[in-house]
Amino acid sequence: MKEIQQMTEQELEEEIKEFIQHKFNNSKPYIFVSYSHKDKIKVMQKVLEWIRQGYNLIMDLDFENHGSDKDWTKLLCQNIRHDRCVQAVCFRSKHYYRSMACLIELLLLRSSFIRNKRNDKQSKKDIPMEIFKLSEKKEYDEDPEFDKQY
DSSP states (O other): OOOGGGOOHHHHHHHHHHHHHHTOOTTSOEEEEEOOGGGHHHHHHHHHHHHHTTOOEEOOSOHHHHTTOHHHHHHHHHHHHSTTEEEEEEEEOHHHHHOHHHHHHHHHHTOHHHHHHOOSGGGOSOOOEEEEEOOSSOOGGGOHHHHHHO
């Protein structure tokens, strides 16, 4: 098995897709991964590390292919509101806060819409979120580039 840091973007993506297509099990508890596709390589490295450790998780690697199609939001809602979705991991970066898709995911993760759609009475609560910071740079709201543009 090749070391993660030695893998190309294509190799990372292929191994993660292989897991999602053949080993991901939505009948078991799983983790939902939220990230900006501009941070894809860093995120895939961490996600593949977790997959190899045995974590059951789901992430969207084909967002670019969804475009503005409504099926993307339908799939997103299904993955988040599923009773087996026990946690969300958000990979924070300046790209994350500039992404409409990421903001939609954050809002859905905290919305009563999702909470009320979950069938298991014990699941009718917020999905716990873990935030991973991808850069050691200043916080997003202290970023001069961000301030100029937004």
